[in-house]
Amino acid sequence: MEKKIAVIKGDGIGPDVVEQAMAVLDKVCEKHGHKFVYTEVLAGGASLDKFGVPLTDETVKVCKASDAVLLGAMGGPKWDTLPGNLRPEAGLLSIRNQLGLFANLRPAVMYQELSGACPLKESVTGTEGLDFVVVRELTGGAYFGKRDTGSDENGMWAYDTMFYTENEIRRIVKVGFELAMKRDKRLTSVDKANVLDSSRLWRKVTLEVAKDYPEVKLNHLYVDNCAMQLVINPRQFDVIVTENLFGDIISDESSMITGSIGMLPSASMGGTSFGMYEPIHGSAPDIAGQDKANPIATILSVAMMLRLSFGLDAEAAEIEAAVKKVLEEGYRTGDIMSEGKTQVGTKEMGSLIRDRI
Amino acid sequence: MEKKIAVIKGDGIGPDVVEQAMAVLDKVCEKHGHKFVYTEVLAGGASLDKFGVPLTDETVKVCKASDAVLLGAMGGPKWDTLPGNLRPEAGLLSIRNQLGLFANLRPAVMYQELSGACPLKESVTGTEGLDFVVVRELTGGAYFGKRDTGSDENGMWAYDTMFYTENEIRRIVKVGFELAMKRDKRLTSVDKANVLDSSRLWRKVTLEVAKDYPEVKLNHLYVDNCAMQLVINPRQFDVIVTENLFGDIISDESSMITGSIGMLPSASMGGTSFGMYEPIHGSAPDIAGQDKANPIATILSVAMMLRLSFGLDAEAAEIEAAVKKVLEEGYRTGDIMSEGKTQVGTKEMGSLIRDRI
Ligand SMILES: CC(C)[C@H](C(=O)O)[C@@H](O)C(=O)O
Ligand SMILES: CC(C)[C@H](C(=O)O)[C@@H](O)C(=O)O
Secondary structure, eight states: OEEEEEEEEESTTHHHHHHHHHHHHHHHHHHHTOEEEEEEOOOTHHHHHHHSSSOOHHHHHHHHTSSEEEEEEOOOGGGTTSOGGGSHHHHHHHHHHHTTOOEEEEEEEOOGGGGGGOSBOHHHHOSSOOEEEEEEEOSSGGGTSOEEEEEETTEEEEEEEEEEEHHHHHHHHHHHHHHHHHTTSEEEEEEOTTTOHHHHHHHHHHHHHHTTOTTSEEEEEEHHHHHHHHHHOGGGOSEEEEOHHHHHHHHHHHHHHHTOGGGOEEEEEOSSSOEEEEESSOOOGGGTTTTOSOOHHHHHHHHHHHHHTTOOHHHHHHHHHHHHHHHHTTEEOGGGOOTTSEEOOHHHHHHHHHHTO | OEEEEEEEEESTTHHHHHHHHHHHHHHHHHHHTOEEEEEEOOOTHHHHHHHSSSOOHHHHHHHHTSSEEEEEEOOOGGGTTSOGGGSHHHHHHHHHHHTTOOEEEEEEEOOGGGGGGOSBOHHHHOSSOOEEEEEEEOSSGGGTSOEEEEEETTEEEEEEEEEEEHHHHHHHHHHHHHHHHHTTSEEEEEEOTTTOHHHHHHHHHHHHHHTTOTTSEEEEEEHHHHHHHHHHOGGGOSEEEEOHHHHHHHHHHHHHHHTOGGGOEEEEEOSSSOEEEEESSOOOGGGTTTTOSOOHHHHHHHHHHHHHTTOOHHHHHHHHHHHHHHHHTTEEOGGGOOTTSEEOOHHHHHHHHHHTO
16 A cells, blocks of 8 residues: 655654654555655644744645645744644644644553553542543634734733534534444533533534434533533543534543553544544653654554545554553653653654554 | 521422531530521522422522521432523522632541441541531632533534633632641642643642741642542642632542542532532432431531531531531441441431430
């Protein structure tokens, strides 16, 4: 199989971890006879430094002409004082939007080998670890609704609009149902339908879509309640689906309760096999270029790429198994290090994983 | 001292717990020679049943003519199928708004006696327990902004508006700073200033107000990061201040990580000594009227009332000490019961606390 991959190494530890993920992809190619053609492009801080904007048309063009995008991490204090539209985040939001990536899939998996890093008691998580997925709507809501700042005789005002159409809701809720069908057939839709009009429409559409998935057990949680349930009873979740802003909060909380934020990949999809894959952790500029970063989240992101964009399920599973094996053998990067384990750097972690593929 | 208290017992376990809290107030009066005059009014489900609306002008009038309002809990499945504007929640939002209660104070306290119920590991919470306060803006943002639902040739749409003026932001942020001054002088402002216009204004105003409080150590967290920090490092917080919708989510998550949701009181204030006091737990209709509910959150709510509305600090401290004593002596309601402790009902818990005042 031959595929084109646009690579955005990004800022901070982005290049460190992306290089290891690419080396893993190369190993997969070597073993299975695929060919992946990489085109490196800039976005975020790196793009700001070179072109003065966080995202160029050229980068978008290359991404659109590819079969998938691999992204490291964007941003850092260096660019934090720039005006909003010139910050790395603006590039991230714009690329999501321009590539039509409306569905953000965020697995929340607790690795038993890392249960010591989980902030929740074992009485809460159970002994089998956690394993659920948050499906976040990524191109609508307050992130992209009408907004403005102004002033009148009483001083300044500002607003953002959480706007959704039924079509936007339907397509993301469907992603949630489809994913639930492939998993344990349980879907939790998160909204604030007791207060918000956009949430009432969300719930209405969700109930309509549910009719096409009679096998899926659907429940609804208010977002405040969901934030609580994640902390006291996370095992109840299989797939969570929610709108953009709630998803931002709920998916980050979900990652954190697993105790394995350096381990978690993500995929952003747009209704075709094209997708953008990135670790959920940030750019950690303080340890950039020091061979300290944990490359596992990015390596697992390319496993998601193989599965979701290229349909290479077996290859994806091989990567995931290799990661598991390395953890079982006791190898750890600094962020997940604990007593009695063997600490390794970014490059060695990458090569240990490659050796087990 | 003579004070007028409007009492809204509310739905479900509301009457059970409010009765115990009133009995505690009576004990305080008896001991210290105060006089509290109660006027009972209806709101929420009880009001719907009697008047067909979740809030009447009469109830608002009585509350406004009082020095403080004591509220049990509102809502229940019985009224969940009513249209939005006729649900108990609508009554709650309307009373907050009509009484001008823009500042919701929610202490997040972990009682050492109940540390077993905390979902977080001791390595996360530390051994001294947790003690911070969430200050939530309560009469602005998406809860009260312009909203609409409609349809066009592409189907239905709906929106809500997160709208804030600088004055609305200033007055709530000031509450946060003032509270921090009385505590450990650390304030965390939570926003999503990397995306939202309303959050950028929030941050701007917060930085302005900060100039008047040079002693307070201020930091800013994005709401997604805050949801994570609460789970992995809650000890960093002293006072958190945030807008209405973020506050709804963050304050509930904060309550839950303490493991003592049946214990937590809240106050809603409007810039004067007038306030509305209520437990943060819900109406738990399944155990209503069965002498099972935990009255401590409501009893601690009247302690907040004595302190914040009546300036009776010593009396408030007496109630809090009595609660602590009863817990130390091993008495527990069913929700906080654990091995080796003595289980008691709602009424006995109330009387045990009264006896220690
Ligand atoms: C950086 C920021 C704009 C972004 C978001 O809020 O979507 C991030 O928090 C994320 O979740 O990917
Ligand atoms: C019942 C609901 C409208 C309310 C809110 O969202 O404010 C509740 O969750 C709360 O926090 O008091």
